[in-house]
Amino acid sequence: MNFLQYWPIIEAIIILAVFGGAIFWMWKQMRTRAKNPPPRPTTFWGRFRYSAVYVLRLVGFALGLLLALIVVITLERSLYSINADSKPAPSEVNIPPELGFEVEEVTFESEDGLTMAGWYAPPQNGVTVILLHGYGGNRTAMLWHARQLVPAGYGVLMYDERASGESEGTHRSFGWEDARDVWGAIRFIEARSDNSQGRIGMAGCSIGGQISLQSAAYYPEIGAVWSEGAGGVRAQDLPISSNPLLFVITMANYPLDWMFSLKLGVDAPTPLIDIIGNIAPRPIMLVGGGLPRPIIGSEEAMQSRLLQYAGDNANMWIIPDAGHCGGRKTRPEEYAAKMLAFFDAAFGITR
Incomplete structure (x- = not known):
């Protein structure tokens, strides 16, 4: 029951x-x-x-x-x-007929032995971008990003996060354990004969952005991160608000971290603000929606806090008319142009 x-x-x-x-x-x-x-x-x-x-x-x-x-x-x-x-969010994932480019259905193993399911398209320019979706979704949520990257010569590896879509896992963890899966994704890309240069970027939305930042801090193989709508890993990552209600909500995340650690039976990971500086000098783009949400407001405060700790290698783009992960809907042409220009500059791609 x-x-x-x-x-x-x-x-x-x-x-x-x-x-x-x-x-x-x-x-x-x-x-x-x-x-x-x-x-x-x-x-x-x-x-x-x-x-x-x-x-x-x-x-x-x-x-x-x-x-x-x-x-x-x-x-x-x-x-x-x-x-x-924390409950698993399984879903059936099929290649859409209107995808627009060919992908290979692939699986790879995470650092702790889970099987991750995804799609892979090899690069034409020697760079593969790992695409990570939002919480509880699956790889299809990143199809728009893939449709911009693949025609520009980039390879993509888009997979279902642990305990989501068709990937294995007994529970979800708000990104606490997901960097282990990125470890497996890196090993998969490096082993491919059609990606001899092995250069890797990451792009993620929401929890996918948070996992991307965590992973880049841990794995130097990741050369650049495009992160949209990323939240914190721990309560310490959240900005302190002068709004009394929002302040109470923020403070509630401290016991929430403790309770979540007990439920999962794992140690809480290092706060993102303590490790995001490790990404330097590799470039970061922090993207956020500028439309205010009830109580918590826009994403500018959260992205500004991450920017503060990231260093000079990071830039921020707040999209005034976009909600959470909504930039590609409100400004598709500008979004695509900025994302491609970011990865081109990061990996020295000339057009």
Whole structure:
């Protein structure tokens, strides 16, 4: 039985329990005061002080209830996220008839022995770009990028991330373990006779961008990274906001990291801000959507924080009219031109 289908009911019970407990406590306090009422002041200042204290107590109670509710909902959401977002996301993946270029269906082994499924198109210019999709998706989410890169002479290796699409894995891990799969992708590309130069770039969207940055920090074989909409690996990676609600959400990621580590039975990886500097002097392009999202705003703050720690080898492009990983939809021609120019410059490709 999948208990997650009953989670909305559990969530409602938790919220009602918090409210119900608070109301019951307040009712008990009022009954006690009604049975043993304190003496009422008779002077003006006495009545004023009594009223002010009463109002302050009500405000304090309301703020305390609100804080308790925020904490409970935040923890509850964290528990839900850990359980729901770590589940495998398998899907059938077929080569679309309108793909526009030939690919080979391939598999390779990750560093920890999982079989990754993907498509491979060999390069004409000696450079292969590993393409990584967003969380819970599969390789088809990166078809647009492949359609820009392959005609320009680049090879592509686009595969399903672990426990997604047709790749093996018992759980997903928000990118915590996925660099092991990139290790396997690098070994696959280096072993191909049709890629004798073995030069490798990476492009990823969302969690794919985060995995790309992690992997480039660990593996010097990766020569350049195009990362769009990347988030953090750990809570330390997140920017601190002056918005009180967003601040609480950010702080909630610290216990979330701990709970996620316990569930997966693995040590939490190094924060991205502590390793992104290792990529230098290899070039990085950090792409983000400029459209504000509810509560958390645009992606500029997150990408700016990564840029701060990356160094002079990194550049940032915030697309004002794009949402999360939406640049290719709002500005397809500009996006394609910038991405190709980035990889051309990184690998010395002349046209």
